[in-house]
Amino acid sequence: MEQGSKGQGKKEPLELLRSHNLRVTPQRLEILKQIQRTEDHPSATELHRRVRRKFPNISLDTVARTLEQFAKIGICRWVEGYDDVRRYDGMMERHHHFHCIRCKRILDVRPEALEEPPLPSLRDERFKVIDFRILLEGICKKCMEREQDP
Amino acid sequence: MEQGSKGQGKKEPLELLRSHNLRVTPQRLEILKQIQRTEDHPSATELHRRVRRKFPNISLDTVARTLEQFAKIGICRWVEGYDDVRRYDGMMERHHHFHCIRCKRILDVRPEALEEPPLPSLRDERFKVIDFRILLEGICKKCMEREQDP
DNA sequence: TGCCAGATAGGAGTAGATCCTATATACTGG
DNA sequence: CCAGTATATAGGATCTACTCCTATCTGGCA
Ligand SMILES: [Mn+2]
Ligand SMILES: [Mn+2]
Ligand SMILES: [Zn+2]
Ligand SMILES: [Zn+2]
Numbered sequence: 001m002e003q004g005s006k007g008q009g010k011k012e013p014l015e016l017l018r019s020h021n022l023r024v025t026p027q028r029l030e031i032l033k034q035i036q037r038t039e040d041h042p043s044a045t046e047l048h049r050r051v052r053r054k055f056p057n058i059s060l061d062t063v064a065r066t067l068e069q070f071a072k073i074g075i076c077r078w079v080e081g082y083d084d085v086r087r088y089d090g091m092m093e094r095h096h097h098f099h100c101i102r103c104k105r106i107l108d109v110r111p112e113a114l115e116e117p118p119l120p121s122l123r124d125e126r127f128k129v130i131d132f133r134i135l136l137e138g139i140c141k142k143c144m145e146r147e148q149d150p
Numbered sequence: 151m152e153q154g155s156k157g158q159g160k161k162e163p164l165e166l167l168r169s170h171n172l173r174v175t176p177q178r179l180e181i182l183k184q185i186q187r188t189e190d191h192p193s194a195t196e197l198h199r200r201v202r203r204k205f206p207n208i209s210l211d212t213v214a215r216t217l218e219q220f221a222k223i224g225i226c227r228w229v230e231g232y233d234d235v236r237r238y239d240g241m242m243e244r245h246h247h248f249h250c251i252r253c254k255r256i257l258d259v260r261p262e263a264l265e266e267p268p269l270p271s272l273r274d275e276r277f278k279v280i281d282f283r284i285l286l287e288g289i290c291k292k293c294m295e296r297e298q299d300p
Numbered sequence: 301t302g303c304c305a306g307a308t309a310g311g312a313g314t315a316g317a318t319c320c321t322a323t324a325t326a327c328t329g330g
Numbered sequence: 331c332c333a334g335t336a337t338a339t340a341g342g343a344t345c346t347a348c349t350c351c352t353a354t355c356t357g358g359c360a
Contacts, residue, residue, distance in 0.1 A: 023357050025307065045347060059309045064348065066307095080230040080285060084317065085347065098277050107276060126257060127248050130288040135230060138280040173326050173337065195316060209340045214317060216338095234347065235316065 020073050030054050031066045035076050035090035041106045043085040079106060080135065098136040102143035109136060170223050180204050181216045185226050185240035191256045193235040229256060230285065248286040252293035259286060 013032045017024050030051050035042075042050070044064040051058055067088050070076040079089040079097065083104070096109040114134060139147075163182045167174050180201050185192075192200070194214040201208055217238050220226040229239040229247065237256070246259040264284060289297075 023306065025357070027308075043347075057309070059311095060347085061310085061349075062308055078232040080232060082228040082230060082236065084234050084236045086232065086234045098279070100277065101280070125291070127250065127286075127290040128288045128294060129248070129286050130251070132284055132286045134282055135285050136277075136279050136282045138278045140277040141275070144278060175326070175338065177339075193316080207340070209342095210316080211318075211341085212339055 016075060020075070022069070027051075027055060027058055027062055028066055031063055032070070032075065035067065035070070035088060038090055039108070041079045041081075041087040041089050043087050045085070047088070081106065096134040096136065098138065098140070100140040100143055101137060102139055102147075105140060107140065109134075166225060170225070172219070177201075177205060177208055177212055178216055181213055182220070182225065185217065185220065185238060188240055189258070191229045191231075191237045191239050193237050195235070197238070231256065246284040246286065248288065248290070250290040250293055251287060252289055252297075255290060257290065259284075
């Protein structure tokens with residue numbers, strides 16, 4: 001809807017924590033900023049590495065626990081993957097994902113970039129569908145260029 | 151297309167291994183049969199547990215290595231998930247998945263059960279799309295029934 | 301400013317996956 | 331049918347991500 005300030009009417013990190021009755025600690029603030037800023041979809045361990053630049057002895061446990069809290073209250077998400085690490089996504093606007101079969105990166109795909117099907121009118125009584133996403137699979141630009149060259 | 155014999159013109163396990171120049175060992179045969187039969191989407195460890203009923207001291211390494219081989223040559227697949235284990239799928243016909251947000255099970259969804267979008271005509275130059283799948287999310291029948299009761 | 305529920309650091313404990321190597325065995329071709 | 335060899339397996343060691351535990355610390359409150 002609106003474009004200004006901090007994007008889609010998103011609250012400031014500090015405000016966001018307060019509104020969920022989470023104590024505002026410097027560690028949490030930094031974790032929140034990091035997960036909101038990233039373009040990629042890092043694991044807890046990867047994010048721990050990054051947050052450590054600012055808090056050299058923050059524990060992995062704190063990062064993992066915090067991310068899980070965030071995911072449970074809807075500040076961030078888990079993202080689907082094929083390997084054995086759990087990945088997080090700080091982009092909370094509805095979007096789809098592209099998985100590169102070469103480099104394994106996961107790239108965001110805005111809904112406008114796709115002919116999105118209306119809503120899966122499911123002819124199946126085994127479950128109630130709440131939401132759906134499209135999972136694209138292919139080769140990313142970087143990998144394509146790398147494979148073109150000799 | 152045709153319905154007879156063993157489904158969609160699928161080769162027998164033994165034949166399948168031979169055609170990929172894989173030696174036919176009893177362990178491989180059993181792993182192959184198990185992954186092809188399952189309705190769920192087991193991890194290497196889970197499948198190891200099952201195969202062990204027939205080969206009590208088959209090693210996890212053998213099962214994991216074999217599944218990875220199978221996936222690489224297209225006998226089985228990796229399946230997307232949200233946790234930190236790698237899951238496999240023996241159903242090679244094109245299909246989609248439903249993820250239950252309660253019990254975390256992954257259920258198969260046949261393409262005919264969905265209004266499938268034609269083909270994602272992607273307005274994005276960052277990658278080349280080879281395939282796509284739909285990832286449904288919601289509550290499965292079992293979980294719904296369980297939550298209805300007092 | 302002092303209290304205390306809640307948060308953190310750091311270390312121990314788990315689980316799944318992967319690596320290593322001696323032994324076993326499926327295929328080959330004689 | 332058999333022996334030689336390339337390949338596969340078992341079992342143990344190692345690695346990695348995550349989770350649990352607990353003493354200590356601190357943000358928010360009165
Ligand atoms: Mn994303
Ligand atoms: Mn499936
Ligand atoms: Zn790539
Ligand atoms: Zn369920």
